[in-house]
Amino acid sequence: xxxxxxxxxxxxxxxxxxxxxxxxxxxxxxxxxxxxxxxxxxxxxxxxxxxxxxxxxxxxxxxxxxxxxxxxxxxxxxxxxxxxxxxxxxxxxxxxxxxxxxxxxxxxxxxxxxxx
Amino acid sequence: xxxxxxxxxxxxxxxxxxxxxxxxxxxxxxxxxxxxxxxxxxxxxxxxxxxxxxxxxxxxxxxxxxxxxxxxxxxxxxxxxxxxxxxxxxxxxxxxxxxxxxxxxxxxxxxxx
Numbered sequence: 001x002x003x004x005x006x007x008x009x010x011x012x013x014x015x016x017x018x019x020x021x022x023x024x025x026x027x028x029x030x031x032x033x034x035x036x037x038x039x040x041x042x043x044x045x046x047x048x049x050x051x052x053x054x055x056x057x058x059x060x061x062x063x064x065x066x067x068x069x070x071x072x073x074x075x076x077x078x079x080x081x082x083x084x085x086x087x088x089x090x091x092x093x094x095x096x097x098x099x100x101x102x103x104x105x106x107x108x109x110x111x112x113x114x115x116x
Numbered sequence: 117x118x119x120x121x122x123x124x125x126x127x128x129x130x131x132x133x134x135x136x137x138x139x140x141x142x143x144x145x146x147x148x149x150x151x152x153x154x155x156x157x158x159x160x161x162x163x164x165x166x167x168x169x170x171x172x173x174x175x176x177x178x179x180x181x182x183x184x185x186x187x188x189x190x191x192x193x194x195x196x197x198x199x200x201x202x203x204x205x206x207x208x209x210x211x212x213x214x215x216x217x218x219x220x221x222x223x224x225x226x227x228x229x
Contacts, residue, residue: 042221043160043205090159102148103209103217107159 003027006091006108013081014116021076021111023091032074033105035090036060043090049074081115088112118143120220122206128226129196137191137223139206146208149182149189154203154222163204164191196227 004025013019025032034047035058045058049068063085064078074093078085090110096103121140129135139149148167152160166173166182166189173180179192193200203222210216 043219088157092159102165104150104162104165105160105217106162110157110159112157 004108010112012114019078023074025093029093029095031094033092037088083115086115122220122223126224135193135196139189150207152205198227201227
């Protein structure tokens with residue numbers, strides 16, 4: 001079992017609210033990711049980070065923002081939630097670039113977000 | 117454009133048989149390929165990685181093959197068990213400085229007792 005944690009696991013919230021999804025890992029990995037996945041659909045990369053103070057947008061455009069102030073912590077924020085943001089959000093980390101030349105990713109359990 | 121194809125239809129197989137899942141890709145020159153398992157409502161779990169210069173990799177009841185000429189990987193589970201029921205994702209990376217990993221949609225495997 002990978003040491004990567006996400007909270008909350010489930011979140012139901014009204015339109016217009018600001019939310020932060022938490023992700024923490026205790027493996028000392030430099031690289032972290034956020035994916036969005038709808039039921040039965042593929043994973044879409046929305047943000048990634050190579051390390052502290054590094055954040056990049058992924059392949060899928062997202063209105064969310066991320067920050068990386070500490071190695072172990074990579075929170076995702078939505079300033080104003082909308083029903084179109086309803087999805088599952090998965091956080092992952094990897095040791096690529098540090099101790100590994102291959103990007104094997106360790107995923108958290110995910111946050112199921114529902115915006116009413 | 118780059119594309120990863122996995123059979124999006126569910127694969128049903130009898131317990132004890134060998135399950136074979138396929139991952140095809142186009143417009144890609146992957147440095148390595150990975151297989152992950154995903155259970156409903158959970159994040160994917162890494163299973164196996166195979167490099168472009170490797171033909172086959174094994175781990176317990178799992179076997180992966182990688183044919184860069186056919187642009188295909190096969191994932192086998194021998195002596196399948198109901199506990200193997202899950203969605204299996206193929207993921208490719210081209211390597212290099214920024215090793216973008218792209219995931220396929222996955223194939224749902226159902227092992228029937």
